[in-house]
Amino acid sequence: MPCKFCSEKPVIQLPNSERKLCKSCFIKYFERKAIRTINKYKLIEENDHVVIAVSGGKDSLSLLHLLKKYCQKRNNKIKLSVLQIDEGIKDYRDISIEDTKKFCKSFGIKLHIASYEKETGKTLDKIKKQHKKTIACSMCGVLRRYLLNKYSRKLKATKLATGHNLDDEAQSIIMNQFRHNIALSARLGPITGVKKDPRFIPRIKPFYFLTEKEVATYAYLHNLISKFNECPYCEESNRFFIRDMLNDVEAKYPGTKHSIVASFIEVLPLLKKKYKNQEINSCRLCKEPTSSEICSACKVKEKIKS
């Protein structure tokens, strides 16, 4: 059956719907939906300096593509830079860094790289070799968040944009529920920041209401998908278990992921209110902002010292 709006061949059936769209109708739909999110939640405003966290994967390259287009339409009153984290994972990250370099060059955007090795003296490969029993993602996630905030602040960013999509958000919401980690959920949403603090750069997620499959489709249509490449440590993460579980439920009950995120958006203002008075200290060791005495990144650094 052709696209609902024209007679071209469809490239996607929208999730949770009977609608089938052709290439050009889908791209219009996708970009409108991302821009509606940007406008509704005031993710980007004039004179912002947006640092885009790019991994070289389909989500972040699609975000780069979309934001570049968005800024050009607004006479480039918004500044864009790209920040990539180099965890030091052989045959994985080194490949995606090359991809990112290529794209940044073709988009004419400056690329900054922050590495675990420079920050901690060790690559993730080395850390993992010395700490075989620790789940890589638990250390890696902490260090990545830390470096993204620290370096985007150094770059004088006003916003840090990530390619998180609806699937990612639904997974985080459910993970926090399963572990009774509601204070962490208060930090989710299309724009983060429970309270304003100049040490924390607000993170924005323009793809918040777009599914992983929609982002992948957009990426494919723009030639942004490179060869399949997966982090060698990713099997270890509990997130991937939750991801598969949600996709199984979604196949049986279409719309589940949208419902999880929509329900969450409804209670998010209450969560933010509840956690708004949480103190933000300066880490005793590195002076970065944290809710405890020593930040989680310094705890990881301590652990991997030896």
Next chain:
Amino acid sequence: MPKIYLEKEDKILEVKELLVSDILKSLKINPTTVLITKNNELILDDVKLSKEDRISIIPVISGG
């Protein structure tokens, strides 16, 4: 029989089903987790293949 290229595993299979959704079912692949292409163009899972067709299954979920 249609040939299926699985990008993640980097291998080619032959299947007896012709309807893409039936192929996914028999390979136990969840349709929300993949893109399907024929001659480098995206197709939907309601497409019926001919015996000479060759399609690719590209995972949309990637770790890290």
